[in-house]
Amino acid sequence: MTDIRLPAGLHHMDEDEQALAIMPSRDDRMKYHTKRLRSIAYISGAEGLAAYKSKHPEARKLLAKPGNPSVSRIKPAGYDAYLANLTTRWLSNDTALAATNTADVQRMNAHFATTRFNPAKQFSLGLGKPAKAAIQQAFNARGVPLDTSTIQTMSDVRKAAKAANARIALDRQIAPGVTVSDGKLTVGRDTYAITHNGARECIRPRINGKVRRLHLDEIGWLAGRLAGLAECRDDPLLYSSIEDMGERDYLPETATLLPLAADQTGECDYSPVAVTGERDCSPCSETKAGPAEPLTLTERIAALKPYSPAHAADPNVDPLALS
Numbered sequence: 001m002t003d004i005r006l007p008a009g010l011h012h013m014d015e016d017e018q019a020l021a022i023m024p025s026r027d028d029r030m031k032y033h034t035k036r037l038r039s040i041a042y043i044s045g046a047e048g049l050a051a052y053k054s055k056h057p058e059a060r061k062l063l064a065k066p067g068n069p070s071v072s073r074i075k076p077a078g079y080d081a082y083l084a085n086l087t088t089r090w091l092s093n094d095t096a097l098a099a100t101n102t103a104d105v106q107r108m109n110a111h112f113a114t115t116r117f118n119p120a121k122q123f124s125l126g127l128g129k130p131a132k133a134a135i136q137q138a139f140n141a142r143g144v145p146l147d148t149s150t151i152q153t154m155s156d157v158r159k160a161a162k163a164a165n166a167r168i169a170l171d172r173q174i175a176p177g178v179t180v181s182d183g184k185l186t187v188g189r190d191t192y193a194i195t196h197n198g199a200r201e202c203i204r205p206r207i208n209g210k211v212r213r214l215h216l217d218e219i220g221w222l223a224g225r226l227a228g229l230a231e232c233r234d235d236p237l238l239y240s241s242i243e244d245m246g247e248r249d250y251l252p253e254t255a256t257l258l259p260l261a262a263d264q265t266g267e268c269d270y271s272p273v274a275v276t277g278e279r280d281c282s283p284c285s286e287t288k289a290g291p292a293e294p295l296t297l298t299e300r301i302a303a304l305k306p307y308s309p310a311h312a313a314d315p316n317v318d319p320l321a322l323s
Contacts, residue, residue, distance in 0.1 A: 016056070026058070027116045030073060033059040038069045076112045083127075083154065084134035090161040091142045097161055101154070123154035139164065174216060175223030185216065187223075 013021065016036065023029045033056060040048040045066040053059045064071045086104065089096040105119040127135070132148040135157055139146035144164040151157050173179045178187050185192045185203050192203040194216070201216040 020056070025115070027114060029058060030062070030116065033062055034071045034073065037062055037064040037071045040064075041066055041071070042069055073116065076114070079112075080128075080131045080134045082108065082111065083131050083157075084138045086154075087135045087138040087157055087161065088141070090158060091138065091144070091164060094165070097158070097165065101158070104154075123158075126152055127154065127157075142168075144168070174220035176227040178219065178223045180216070185219070187219075 016032075019032060020029050023032065033052075036052060037049060037059060040052055041064045044051075049064055049066065053062075061074050062071055063074065086096075086108075091097075101123040102119040105117050105122045108122070109115055109117050109119075132151065135151065136146050136148050139160070142164065144167070146160060146164075151160060167182060178185070180186075180194065180201075183194050185194055192205055194201050194203060196202065197213060197215065202213050203216070203219075204211050204213055206212070
């Protein structure tokens with residue numbers, strides 16, 4: 001806005017014009033207008049407000065109602081969006097959330113190139129409906145519902161953000177397929193409300209018609225143990241000891257062991273030597289002399305050696321040698 005102030009000291013200037021003429025800062029002048037409008041709204045009503053704003057166009061940016069001493073200043077463009085972005089930072093950044101109201105208001109003044117927002121009071125002032133709606137959207141984007149009736153100021157918003165971050169921090173997976181989120185335990189498709197037994201978290205499912213108390217730490221231990229057993233179900237090498245394996249048949253029921261030598265059932269010999277063509281892989285018959293002698297480990301390694309990539313590159317290089 002163009003500065004239309006009159007130079008100070010003119011003999012025809014009234015008290016308001018004299019006071020405004022010596023104020024170089026627009027923010028200072030707006031504070032002066034605010035005080036004057038509060039008085040005029042209470043004493044002179046609508047006519048007095050209109051006359052003052054006509055004489056001082058700067059004051060038209062202030063909202064005042066007759067008989068109401070409350071005077072508000074129109075917020076700068078992007079003010080509500082700024083508060084929503086600040087809320088998003090609070091919900092995603094612990095350092096931003098830990099900042100003080102004073103520091104945040106100072107940064108807001110710098111953003112809007114103004115000094116109008118009082119660092120000591122701004123975040124204790126009431127929020128308008130547009131600002132609340134923008135802040136609610138910021139919470140929704142984070143996946144956290146917000147009841148706008150519980151927030152009146154930005155200080156309230158900060159408290160709500162701290163509570164939301166605390167709930168998010170409690171969300172965790174205590175075992176594969178077992179998660180804790182928003183005060184509930186989810187096991188597969190089933191969800192249970194979490195309560196407390198002293199300092200321990202627990203759920204109270206109904207088992208065989210009776211309500212039981214199951215502690216989350218015990219559920220996590222058991223679920224993790226079962227998940228570990230499931231992983232090593234088909235691999236005996238994953239058991240920590242023979243005792244853990246017990247007498248379990250760790251081979252899949254459909255597993256088929258390939259024969260190392262032909263027998264008299266007519267099956268083919270799939271041993272490595274058979275692959276090389278050095279042994280007869282044709283169906284065996286009962287007229288043959290009998291089953292071939294099983295190969296030794298040395299013979300099997302020797303039979304596979306020509307097919308080793310390292311051997312193909314250089315027969316004299318030991319494939320197990322460290323380079």
